[in-house]
Amino acid sequence: MNQWIDACAKGDIEEEDLIRFDHGDRTFAIYRSPDDEFFCTDGLCTHEEVHLEDGLVMDHTIECPKHNGQFDYRTGKALRAPVCDNLQTYPVKVEGDRVLIQI
Amino acid sequence: MGARDYSMLGADAKRAVETGLSAAEWYHTSVPRKEMKALMKRSDQPAIRDTILLFGLMVGFAGAGIALWGSWWSAPFWLAYGVLYGSAMDSRWHECGHGTAFRTGWMNDWVYQVACFCMVRNPVTWRWSHARHHTDTIIVGRDPEIVAMRPPDLLRIVLNFFGILDALNGWKRMLQNAAGHLDDEETTFIPDSEKPKAFNAARIWVLIYVATLVLAVVLGSILPLMVIGLPRFFGAWHHVMTGVLQHSGLAEDVLDHRLNSRTVLMNPVSRFIYWNMNYHVEHHMFPMVPYHALPKLHETIKHDLPAPNQSIFEAYVEVLPVLIRQLRNENYFLKRSLPATAKPYREDLHLDALGTPAE
Numbered sequence: 093m094n095q096w097i098d099a100c101a102k103g104d105i106e107e108e109d110l111i112r113f114d115h116g117d118r119t120f121a122i123y124r125s126p127d128d129e130f131f132c133t134d135g136l137c138t139h140e141e142v143h144l145e146d147g148l149v150m151d152h153t154i155e156c157p158k159h160n161g162q163f164d165y166r167t168g169k170a171l172r173a174p175v176c177d178n179l180q181t182y183p184v185k186v187e188g189d190r191v192l193i194q195i
Numbered sequence: 196m197g198a199r200d201y202s203m204l205g206a207d208a209k210r211a212v213e214t215g216l217s218a219a220e221w222y223h224t225s226v227p228r229k230e231m232k233a234l235m236k237r238s239d240q241p242a243i244r245d246t247i248l249l250f251g252l253m254v255g256f257a258g259a260g261i262a263l264w265g266s267w268w269s270a271p272f273w274l275a276y277g278v279l280y281g282s283a284m285d286s287r288w289h290e291c292g293h294g295t296a297f298r299t300g301w302m303n304d305w306v307y308q309v310a311c312f313c314m315v316r317n318p319v320t321w322r323w324s325h326a327r328h329h330t331d332t333i334i335v336g337r338d339p340e341i342v343a344m345r346p347p348d349l350l351r352i353v354l355n356f357f358g359i360l361d362a363l364n365g366w367k368r369m370l371q372n373a374a375g376h377l378d379d380e381e382t383t384f385i386p387d388s389e390k391p392k393a394f395n396a397a398r399i400w401v402l403i404y405v406a407t408l409v410l411a412v413v414l415g416s417i418l419p420l421m422v423i424g425l426p427r428f429f430g431a432w433h434h435v436m437t438g439v440l441q442h443s444g445l446a447e448d449v450l451d452h453r454l455n456s457r458t459v460l461m462n463p464v465s466r467f468i469y470w471n472m473n474y475h476v477e478h479h480m481f482p483m484v485p486y487h488a489l490p491k492l493h494e495t496i497k498h499d500l501p502a503p504n505q506s507i508f509e510a511y512v513e514v515l516p517v518l519i520r521q522l523r524n525e526n527y528f529l530k531r532s533l534p535a536t537a538k539p540y541r542e543d544l545h546l547d548a549l550g551t552p553a554e
Binding site (some may be wrong): 111157 | 218228231232235277293294298300323326329388389481483
């Protein structure tokens, strides 16, 4: 059964940015959108498994730091080559100052 | 070390995958996230300004060339137009292919398509080829964009100063793609889902070239071909001149861009044509940084990089003797000194691949 994991504090992520979150042997990317919402996806790009933590968040897209492929981090949809496969997304909720992800 | 096999289907390609040289972790100079975010920030304004200037100059030069057609006075205008068509479009292909030139996606895509057409580079094939170039930069058998292989084929490079081999190969591939076929090597880096797009682009290009040729026949003049097609020959020299300097004479099969890429300081005209790709170590280390921010990135990380060459001329003085020596000894390459402020080369990442360093 999927469980809620306490991932980080809201203040750990700047607006329009992301951080890496590792849990067990899995790695995730947690985003804070320009409208102050939080989202979570798998951490590795579906193209060549480069971690997205050094990527660029623009509006609601994340751009991979290696080949500039883009995803909509709200839906995981692949938007721009060379990424073709969508990114897995995960539910997020905010409780007080904490950001929780369901994985 | 035996003879290198640069084929995407050969023994070195297999070796690179088996040894972990392919799709590996690369060295990066440490830059605080806040600073890197500022450097990566996208903007439409610089690229809109440069694109209006580029296309405005192209229209002006071609217009003057047409107006003066039949007189030698048209020659300098055609030469200038040619450089913008056959060289500036190389850097526009590059930057817009990365998607970093403009903030707005469709602007990148539009300029990318025009640039691909001018350079006779299939927009799908070359997007994937360049992705591989960034994954496996100068990894033998994996990087499809190595200009000076070892031993260097100097005749090929000289011919390409006039676009001869690259352009002819581009048109050959265009016809092949239009017929619904891909080259065997291209199939190693283009996903199946993208292949129809490559074929469709080639078919549109064929229609444009047929229309241009028909117009030339109707007019009884090569003038239409002076505008479309021929500038790929007589304007190629600048992009080859600058492109040769990107990696030539430096290390192969390494995982530190400071060892295999070269930054060359250049005059403002060349930097406009080349869209700042003279900051090539910086670009490879951080491909997310748009061309207009590369000078600032250079200032940020130059403490960790070999000193840049001070001019195109000085860079060729460095490169040519290395290429000539590689004709006799293909294991030879140039390993440049790092400043005292730099972290040492990450030779542990690729130790087995190193050959004989230059002294």
